[in-house]
Amino acid sequence: DQQVKQNSPSLSVQEGRISILNCDYTNSMFDYFLWYKKYPAEGPTFLISISSIKDKNEDGRFTVFLNKSAKHLSLHIVPSQPGDSAVYFCAARGGGSQGNLIFGKGTKLSVKP
């Protein structure tokens, strides 16, 4: 039962270009979405989030777009940098829960110089 799906296990992008990471979800009760970045041997670190009442949130090079009708969100990184190479997890907060997050399987982003 995959409520949060990241269908691309990996993505390779040239430095300076845009990286687009996608995430789909099935539960319409999710009310908050987050992106986490994870380097090897480290815990996930928060990157950016969006409430379900919005369709876009921007923070520097990172922008998250939410399409509620399609139950789809995406993370755009522009311009991509080699230091962005990591595994990116999409996560959703279940409505009414105590804040536990449901994670996707992650997408490994490689940014090549």
Next chain:
Amino acid sequence: EPEVTQTPSHQVTQMGQEVILRCVPISNHLYFYWYRQILGQKVEFLVSFYNNEISEKSEIFDDQFSVERPDGSNFTLKIRSTKLEDSAMYFCASRRDRGPLEEKLFFGSGTQLSVL
């Protein structure tokens, strides 16, 4: 910046043994969580803890698992009789509040548990 601290970073144990994974959440945080990630799989929710009691738990969190906040700073996960399939990276996380500006969890760097 304050961080969630987990010890040990690696734990090797024999099947059937008890293990305790330790976490020190960020000091003014009120909500505490354990997640785990089996190699190659997604990060999975185990349990959430608030006001000295479990507030939510997943199907994974069966009778072999328990959590405790023995003092004002530590948050522990105990596995009473480990199984091979318990081998995973275990992440502790904490959050200050459940208000609209405090939705993000802060994660520790994890404890890699290997059950032999």
